[in-house]
Amino acid sequence: MSELVDLFAREFPVWHMVVRGTVVYWILLLVFRFVLRRDVGSMGVADLLFVVLVADAASNAMQGEYTSINDGLVLLATLVAWNFGLDWLSYRFAPVARFLEPQAEVLVRHGRVMRKALKREMITMEELEGKLREAGVERLADVRIARLEGDGKLSVFKEKPSGNPPRTPEDRGPVGG
Incomplete structure (x- = not known):
């Protein structure tokens, strides 16, 4: 006891x-x-x-x-x-x-790398390019904005394609209507 x-x-x-x-x-x-x-x-x-x-x-x-x-x-x-x-x-x-929580940091804007932001966050170009490839981006010019979020993830927004994309049958509505 x-x-x-x-x-x-x-x-x-x-x-x-x-x-x-x-x-x-x-x-x-x-x-x-x-x-x-x-x-x-x-x-x-x-x-x-x-x-x-x-x-x-x-x-x-x-x-x-x-x-x-x-x-x-x-x-x-x-x-x-x-x-x-x-x-x-x-x-x-x-x-x-x-x-x-840290604020989001813009790393790429309209295809241009923000080198000061990369340096501040200690991210190499190779790391950035790898993360962009993971997001399905092949060229920097395709990036409208890429930012490092507070939780360490990279958010990538791609440039919208120029011109009118070809229309698919689903875009046209019902057939024979």
């Missing part, structure tokens, strides 16, 4: 765990947002950070690096609160959303 009580006994004060969780969350959020801007895939930065920190905190609580499950639960609750709070603030206040 004593071992069960020890399992739930508090080793650290609640405020200590909240401060530790808050400091780690914000430092990693800033690193992910400003240093690793586009390397996060399709998840949002705050979501990826939340998953990593929750996994680590839960692991520590389960493996006994904390001497108390309650310490791990306080840390998890702190991380959940920050993640929910930032999602809520981002949804309601555009400046918070702009701070947490």
